[in-house]
């Protein structure tokens with residue numbers, strides 16, 4: 001346990017030292033404040049409009065950004081240490097491979113959690129202070145849900161990054177594959193689903209299609225963040241399918257949790273097989 | 276307790292076998308030198324002892340337990356052949372991190388830094404270290420937690436002559452306290468006096484194993500005798516000859532009984548001579564296989 005914690009603390013200290021943590025937090029804060037103010041600029045108004053619209057644009061942008069940050073943070077976790085020669089040294093120490101992997105996960109997970117809480121927390125405070133007449137409880141609730149789900153989305157992609165990192169032999173391969181994973185879950189998946197919807201012309205049973213959304217952690221994440229509102233206008237594209245999903249919100253959270261655990265387990269298996 | 280027991284170990288990467296039927300034991304307080312050409316399998320042998328690699332056949336036991344068990348790893352120190360650490364950490368932070376991973380008190384690291392002569396550079400980032408300084412840090416890392424078995428893969432690479440001598444003195448000191456040491460090196464001169472036994476690997480096979488005198492006997496290499504004699508005109512003449520080990524004493528007696536002999540120098544076959552003898556033919560074989 002102390003060993004696991006030492007590894008996690010090293011990751012955290014590294015992120016503090018190279019200013020990653022600071023950079024991500026600031027990015028999150030600027031992003032959230034910016035969207036709250038200018039999210040509705042397209043419709044001609046500047047300034048905070050309403051909570052559902054803000055959360056919808058925020059989660060759309062976060063869907064792009066958070067997976068990318070998580071993948072960048074973790075893609076070289078194992079293969080990077082292997083290339084540097086420190087992995088061999090670590091493996092000669094009295095610690096299990098699971099401990100090493102979990103230590104990295106706890107460390108990177110904490111970095112994302114701290115950045116999320118600090119960044120989005122600062123944005124929340126800025127909105128509450130700067131805007132008169134915001135529905136405080138609704139906004140705080142929405143932000144809390146947003147922060148926690150963002151954290152979990154980050155963890156999902158950390159775990160996926162470990163799968164790549166444990167599998168490949170070279171850091172550059174891991175980086176390339178990380179980009180591919182990002183591209184797939186952030187863009188390609190939704191395109192494929194849309195294409196399927198259009199081309200099938202209703203030949204698929206309407207009961208089964210919404211379940212496909214569970215195969216994409218990014219769609220799950222957006223569903224969770226929109227679940228609090230019955231805002232029809234904000235739900236666009238494939239997410240409209242989500243409304244037909246006969247699943248309570250806690251079920252969505254649970255599936256997102258599985259999306260963390262399953263890749264992490266797979267990474268563990270791959271790491272144990274690695275020589 | 277024996278520090279290392281390797282029993283008919285075979286290991287390969289993919290389909291190519293790089294270690295064949297290797298059997299080796301190292302006792303407590305014994306220093307074993309592991310020698311062999313590039314690619315002979317020295318590092319692979321160390322990785323098997325560490326338990327990072329599993330043998331395809333045979334058994335490796337370390338300090339009484341199967342290699343790779345946490346109990347064995349806790350009492351083992353390892354210096355990899357190309358050490359590199361985290362460039363962003365200082366020397367002191369590096370040692371503190373590894374001490375925590377090993378579960379040994381962090382209080383001991385100041386002494387270790389002093390022992391390897393890094394006290395002045397301890398708070399500088401490893402990024403700024405010279406090659407020899409990294410090697411010294413690696414050595415300090417291997418000594419964390421007073422290991423009972425020390426595996427040193429080419430420890431003298433990058434060390435200056437004084438540091439090399441200090442390293443050998445340190446090994447001697449550890450041996451007296453009962454630490455077993457396995458030492459890989461390509462620098463044969465100078466190491467002879469500090470190893471109890473030498474193992475010579477050749478293309479993944481153990482070609483020779485034994486103390487220096489044992490290997491000298493086995494190889495049957497000739498000794499070098501150099502004698503200085505003064506001839507009747509008062510000039511000093513130098514004679515050199517090589518003699519078989521069994522004739523050495525007869526020669527010495529004969530030389531000593533001649534009044535004109537003023538000095539005799541005897542040189543045993545060196546580790547390097549032995550190495551050459553046991554590696555003979557390897558290069559030709561290698562050229563054929565390439």
Ligand SMILES: Nc1ncnc2c1ncn2[C@@H]1O[C@H](COP(=O)(O)OP(=O)(O)OP(=O)(O)O)[C@@H](O)[C@H]1O
Nearest residue numbers: 288289293311312313314315316317318319320356
């Ligand atoms: N990861 C690996 N994958 C495939 N082959 C390997 C791997 N590591 C080592 N080998 C091969 O195993 C053989 C033994 O390698 P090893 O590193 O044990 O040699 P060595 O005796 O330490 O050599 P050197 O003196 O150059 O350090 C070599 O032929 C090498 O090519």
Ligand SMILES: [Mg+2]
Nearest residue numbers: 317318319356
């Ligand atoms: Mg080697």
